[in-house]
Amino acid sequence: MGSLSTGFLQSASHKSIKMTKLLLLYLAVCLFVLPVQAKYEGGTGSASDPYLIYTAEQMNEIGANSGDWNKQFKLMANVNMDDLGGTDFNMIETFNGIFDGNNCTISNLSISSALAENTGLFGTVGGEISNLGLIKPNIISQGRNVGALIGFLEHGIITNCYARGVVVSGSNNIGGLIGLNTGRVTLCWSSGSVSGDSYIGGLTGLTDDGTVKQCYSRANVIGNRNVGGLVGKTTDEASEVMNCYAAGAVDADRYVGGLVGQVEQGRVYKCYSSGSVLGRQDVGGLTGFIRVLGNVSRSYWDTQTSGQQTSAGGTGKTTVQMKKMNTFLSDGWDFWAMWTICEDIGYPALLSLIPAGDLDCPDGVNFIDYALFASQWGRDNCSPSNGNCLGADINQSGIVDFWDLEIFTQHWLEGLD
Ligand SMILES: [Ca+2]
Ligand SMILES: [Ca+2]
Secondary structure: OHHHHHHHHHHHHHHHHHHHHHHHHHHHHHHHHOOOOOOEOEOOOOOOOOEEEOOHHHHHHHHHOHHHOOOEEEEOOOEEHHHHOOOOOOOEEEEOOEEEEEEEEEEOOEEEEOOOEEEOOEEEEOOEEEEEEEEOOEEEEOOEEEEOOEEEEOOOEEEEEEEEEEEEEOOEEEEOOEEEEOOEEEOOEEEEEEEOOEEEEOOEEEEEOOEEEOOEEOOEEEOOEEEEOOEEEEEOOOOEEEOOEEOOOEEOOEEEEOOEEEEEEEEEEOOEEOOOEEOOEEEEOOEEEEEEEEEEEOOEEEOOOOOOOOOOOOEEEOHHHHOOHHHHHOOOOOOOOOEEOOOOOOOOEEHHHOOOOOOOOOOOOOHHHHHHHHHOOOOOOOOHHHHHHHOOOOOOOOOOOHHHHHHHHHOOOOOOO
């Protein structure tokens, strides 16, 4: 274990020295090549020529240019907001354009807001955001509609986005990723901690005429009323929470559920929760309370880890049962295209959200995955026929090299924290 760790660190530091040299060269070239009037780092904001974002400063320019809030953007590098050096972040208040995160990340976004509502990297979104990861965002507000990515998703579309290690807090409609959701959220996840008063969820606070599909949250959630591991409350009959799970701990007063605090309207379908649940009234392992127009079906919770023998909806199972594919297969869960499971050692996981670098069971990226990765180091004959070198050729270039290691390290401990 020790030698693995040392090799890992040496590889990482060699890589970073090399990268620093490349970066300096790159910066030197850019200083001479960039036209003086260029906005961001190129592009015109159109669909075929989006504005390109490479740095924290350029990310912060978007919020200062409200005329660009209906334009198209593409993130071209991992950005660390600490590079702003304490300058306040300009929130992108009302975004109706398209932002493609290009599978890059924004780390250490910090917002402390006195606004009454709509606080996040984006305040209100009617457009589209995809392929974006937020690492350790810290969003503190006194108001409502607060999420690390978006305060109020107003009929917008969010796909393949995550917020890892969040701290998000506010009053009502507070979520790890999105505060108030009236849009479509697919293939998204969150971890960290979320807190507030009412309509508090690990991923979204209130989902009202909105959908949450193939998403999960591992965030711990604390609130007062309508508090859930994934979603605080669903309302409007068009709302759907489908093929989702929550694993964080939930602690609140009334309408408290491992997955959803209250299903007022809409449906919860093929979901489960496994986190501990604490509350005083209308508390359930999966859902705390379901009103007449709400519906929960083909869903489960762990009666042991939740500490809850009852739930307003869903079926309670023991931990052993929750780690068997058969428990879910009998209800028509899709273990081909949608779900996977480390049988007997893990709960069902969403195939599309398995982190890069999670090469082997158990779930999460740890030393077991690193040992497998190291065993494939340097192989140059990777192809689908050998499983891309047991998955170690993460970028499927044919070779297991530093580019794969860089991706691997970015996801280190993901799925466990
Ligand atoms: Ca693993
Ligand atoms: Ca590779």
